[in-house]
Amino acid sequence: MQTTTTINAAPRRLSTIARDIRRAWPRVYFAAAPYLAAMEYLDNIDDVYMYDDARGIVRYFLANASTFRGDQAKALKAELKALL
Numbered sequence: 673m674q675t676t677t678t679i680n681a682a683p684r685r686l687s688t689i690a691r692d693i694r695r696a697w698p699r700v701y702f703a704a705a706p707y708l709a710a711m712e713y714l715d716n717i718d719d720v721y722m723y724d725d726a727r728g729i730v731r732y733f734l735a736n737a738s739t740f741r742g743d744q745a746k747a748l749k750a751e752l753k754a755l756l
Contacts, residue, residue, distance in 0.1 A: 683755055686714035686726060689748060696744045704740070707733035717755045727756060 690711035694700070700708055710721045710729045719726045730752050737749065 686711045701739045704736035
């Protein structure tokens, strides 16, 4: 009899993802910058920053991050989309 164990890793903190984005995207597009800055203060997708919820901040960041390209960008954006 074979048993399988599934380990559900907790999602990374939004602030950690934002830090990785800053490292990978040194010249952040001006329209994405305020959303990336807000993400640096968030822990999870259910948090609130000022009057905005984290889901909205992540959505607006993704909508304004079209110039963030490459393999690392694709992976980081996919990680954010998975949180939504």
